[in-house]
Amino acid sequence: MAENEKIIQQFTSGEYKEGFVTDVEQEFIPKGLNEEIVRMISARKEEPEWLLEFRLDALRKWQNMPQPDWAHLDMPEIDFQDIIYFAAPKKDRDRPKEIDPKLAETFDKLGIPLKERDVLAGVVAVDAVFDSVSVTTTFRKTLAEKGIIFCSFSEAVKEHPDLVRRYLASVVPASDNYFAALNSAVFSDGSFCYIPKGVRCPMELSSYFRINAKGTGQFERTLIVADEGSYVSYMEGCTAPMRDEQQLHAAVVEIVVEKDADVKYSTVQNWYPGDADGKGGILNLVTKRGICKGSGSHLSWTQVETGSAITWKYPSTILKGDFSSSEFYSVAVTNNHQQADTGTKMIHLGRGTKSRIVSKGISAGQSQNSYRGLVRMGRNALNAKNFSQCDSLLIGCRCGAHTFPVIQSHQPSATVEHEATTSKISEDQLFYCNQRGIGPEEAVGLIVNGYAREVLSRLPMEFAVEAQKLLQVSLEGSVG
């Protein structure tokens, strides 16, 4: 019996490669959430008065908000007083100049090159966030020469308070929703990025988030500002150790795109999804929103969602500038007991605005996968256009795939098109592959990759390879 369990253990742990725990000495603040804790976080980060006020205001708002339950999710009760809201690697604090070798090892294992010389030809600048603290940001010098600011959020508060103050909560106000308010009160770190006028960022910017400590939540905040005529491609990745209890991740991402600027935001989300019986895993409750402020601006979201026990995430764009455009490309994979409720909102306010939504959902095992979206054509959105396509692929008869789009049109010259299909991998397709010597698992991988190609091809090169592998791993054991 014990032998059996061991084999099962080994087998299930083989599924999630990033499930290791790094043994670094860490510093915590006490569990729970109240004004005192918020003051403590703020004091620890040596924040200015205005930011503390912002946090406290958000906390008060959060305390008066009910937890939303409209999503198609079976959400466990979250005890917000049982979470540690701040955890930092201790040694790192003592020696902020040099990175803890164990930490470096962690990020190495994850394939995140922290040492600049490790970066292949220097194409990616990384900001790595370990639990609540941003550990290191690479390539700052090269970027600074161009006038680009790319640093951790705490540093930005200290070094560029005017910029942060001007843009913080300008896209996602603290009272926007329950989890955004929570994040605004307790956010610990994250990335800040500012691209000045007319600058094309020479490399991909990337932040990497990892939850390591037990019983903690991660609440990072990302703020990206692309000034007139600039361009940046930003990537975000996430992992967490395997634990039996569920951990909370409530992030906020804000993107401001000024006139003629272009921002490309890509995510590969691979938080720990829980084991095959649905035990543990990350509750990924994220608010992401961008605003195309100036005319001709462009924002593109690309996401590959394979991890998390529960995903609640709707990257959205407010198309305010005339002739601005936005795209949303998404692949969401759920297996075992995972649940995902994800999609996008496209709010067309300006004239001639355009948006395109391509969402591919894949559900296997006993998972539930929903697309939820909103396309709104405002009164002044003359000749605005939207096209949405949501496809669902079902693998196995115990999973579910759902589509909940909302289309609102207040402008007769606007055009909105939406289509959705649901299907399964047909026996014919599998038979065809088997017949040519391709095993069932491999065949499913092949078909799924083909199905998701439209989205995968939008990812930056470094991510595309990783994403393809992830798709394969996530669906392991789902056939048969």
Added chain:
Amino acid sequence: MGHGKYIDPFAGRSFVTNVPQEDNCHSERSEESPVYQVQAGETLNLQFVVLPGESRDIDVSIDLIGPGAEAHIKALYLCGADEKVRFRIVMHHRAPGCHSTQMIKGIAGGSGEVHFDGTIVVAPDAQQTEAYQENHNIVLTDQARVETRPQLEIYADDVKCSHGATVGQLNADELFYMRSRGIPEAEARTLQMLSFLSPVIPQGREQEVETAVRSL
């Protein structure tokens, strides 16, 4: 429990056709929002027409409870002034091998408001389901509003389901084509609207619909 009550909201000029006889389908819940239960091998055809000048709130649930049951809904609505038309349709596939189609089309002018809320639910054991839903809208004026929510909730894997929804305006190229061939603008627009609606105009009632379209 007759369907007379159900037809009652259509006492005006709008109407619903093909209301099934009590012996093969029966309604439950409330008189205004019946649940039609369709048994094995049966087919339910419903057709709604909402003509201008009348606000309507139409709420229909269809349960396909027998294997191989079929349901087909067609609906047409025209708003010319400040009417509010609301459709709520739930198509519940509870048995395997059932087939359903929905084609809902309408034109919103004046300061009309249209809401469409259509759900297809496929139960866990309802394999080999085929369910299709379409909702197309044309908006004629700045004040008219359209909101559409086509929804799919699918718990079985061997299914073919799709929905589509569009909101748009009359095609300017088509209009130009007709006008360049001597068709007056008003007539050309009427022709465009009639051709848009043609798949959902009930047989034998073409005249009524055409008169209504001309009045928009």
